[in-house]
Amino acid sequence: MSKFTNEAKQLLEYIGGKENISAVSHCVTRMRFVLNDESKADVKKIEALKSVKGTFTQAGQFQVIIGNEVSSFYNDFAEVSGVDGVSKDAAKQAARQNMNVVQRMLAHLAEIFTPLIPAIIVGGLILGFRNIIGDIKLLEDGTKTITQVYQFWSGVHSFLWLIGEAIFFFLPVGITWSISKKMGATQILGIVLGLTLVSPQLLNAYAVAGAKEIPVWNFGFAQVKMIGYQAQVIPAILAGFVLANLELKLRKIVPEYISMIVVPFLALIPTVLIAHVILGPLGWKIGSAISTVVYAGLTSSFSWLFASIFGFVYAPLVITGLHHMTNAIDLQLIGQFGGTSLWPMIALSNIAQGSAVLAMIYLNRDNEEEKQVSIPAAISCYLGVTEPAMFGINLKYVFPFLAAMIGSAAAAVVSVGSKVMANSIGVGGLPGILSIKPQNMLSFALAMLIAIVVPFVLTIIFAKKRGLKKDK
Template structure:
């Protein structure tokens, strides 16, 4: 008998049996189920299984937290249940039948940005390093930065912008590619579509306000402004979905023997035209409204309340999957206001979670409920977020979270962010110990 045979049998029974399982997969720490009838799962009994650390439902999937031995548990479960496992992507597709319209929209958003995260992290680290060597005056009694003194580092600073610009300035290319890949459209055409939104021949959208002469495509009976959408998220998302939807529909109606020529032509050209006439300006407006609302919340007299709520709620948002929408908002803020105050709070939330876990390790109580770790972390994250917004901390870019996140903070705000980091470490650590000793939130 394998190590988790008994526990696997219990889980199979409490989850509603084999007939209630539409799909099952696993990730690094969790079993992921798509259930035909989620109400049949007896959560209380499942959470009492010896090796189970907790459960939650996210993006239409019922997830059971097992820990680092999830692979062994998964293998035993498959053997016991007779259910064939599927890939995580297949499980995600199956899970969509359990989602409402809003959840499906958020799931699509998450799947668009997930492939872009490695590039965004690299870009954030690069821009952060450029902050250090280019903007902070370390040398000659605090009067000069490293690049002002050393030619080598000046060259490095200039060279790294090539990569940073490629990632953030030309982000629409990545977005339209990702949408094409996700929806099964032709990926190279998705890339071409993205390039048409950021082509060097287009006027940068942020230069429109000061431009004396906006170039146009003159068709005689009508003119279309040659405006680019560099660093813009929503115009690229709208254009990407229109292109992919149009191509997939054309594939169904165009005869196979001419589809290689007709489908790309009739899907790409109309989409590019629609993107510059309708979708670009519309997406710009939508993005501006969203970023203005968030920016107002972050800079108003009630910014402390906005920060407190966001800092406290971000960790639960991760469980629901709603946190993915912050990527689009952050990128829009960066493009419109040359920085974001939202991302520093996300980095502080990650730090607070880590501090709470560190406290649990210190207390040597690895088997406590995750809730006991999460609540102190949320409180610490909330207070750190208030501090960050109160001190007007802004980041040049989004990137890797946690302690390295300080690299992405504007140089003039790094000390303020360091103070918020200390708060995010100390408060969750202390509260976790206090909560544990007082028996608060124990199972």
């Protein structure tokens, strides 16, 4: 008998039996079920299992948080249930039957950006490091930067821009590739499409306003402006979906024996033309409008209100999956304004949730069973992964979740009020300070302190008012 055999049998029973499972897979910490009837799942009994840290439903999947031993639990579950597991992609595909139109759109958005996050994190760290050595005057009584004094670091500064430029300026290439991969289209066509949006022969979109003359493709009867969409998110998303859908439709109607030649030709050329004539300008206007509105909210006299609302509601947004839409807004802000004030607030929300769990660890410090769940959850939260803490501890008791939301809002007000901006997204929790612009790091550190202290203190206060006593 394996370690989780008994609990796996119980989970199978509480989930509604084998016949209620349409698909099952697992990720780093969670079992992901697509259920035929979610009402048959007994959530209270499932969450009472020793190995289960919590449950939640997201993107059409009933997810059971196990923790770091999820792969072992999954193997035991597959053995006792006789249910063959599927890949995460297959599970997501099956889950769409339980999703409405808005949920499907958000799921698509999340799946586009997930493969890009590692590169975006690296890019943010590189830009932050370049700013420290190239922009902050740390040497010779605060009169010179490191790059001005040392040739080696000047070379490093110049070299690292090669990577930073590749990640952010050419981001549309990653987006169109990711869409092609996700939708089952030809990935190299997605890459080529992305390259046509950022080609060096195109005028950089951000240089259009100051350009004396915009180059054009002259077809005689019509002219198309040769404008690039470097660092642009929405034009790339629109173009990527057009290409993938067009290719998939062509595959269905073009005979297989000429498909290899005809389909790429008829899919790529029209899409590139449509991208530069319609989708690019349209996407640019949409993206600029969204980022301008958000930026105005973050810099207006009511920025404190905007920040407090965003900081307060971000954690609930994570529960619904709506938080994925902030990725596109963040990247648009970075491209248009050179940084984003949203991501720092997200990192602070991560920290606040972890601090609420830390308070619960203190309140239950003599409860060994509780600590087995809460200590790993707090650590993961401080590193930017909030699900174990939110679903395993904070939502279970409710008041720590509320305390974290309040602390997050307070920290967000300080962050926005101090005009803190991040170079990149992806680095969350306590390491989030590495993505902050160097000149804002001190202000962000203060906001981090608030995100640590306020939720901790409020959680203890709320616990005392509720009469919660630590186990002895």
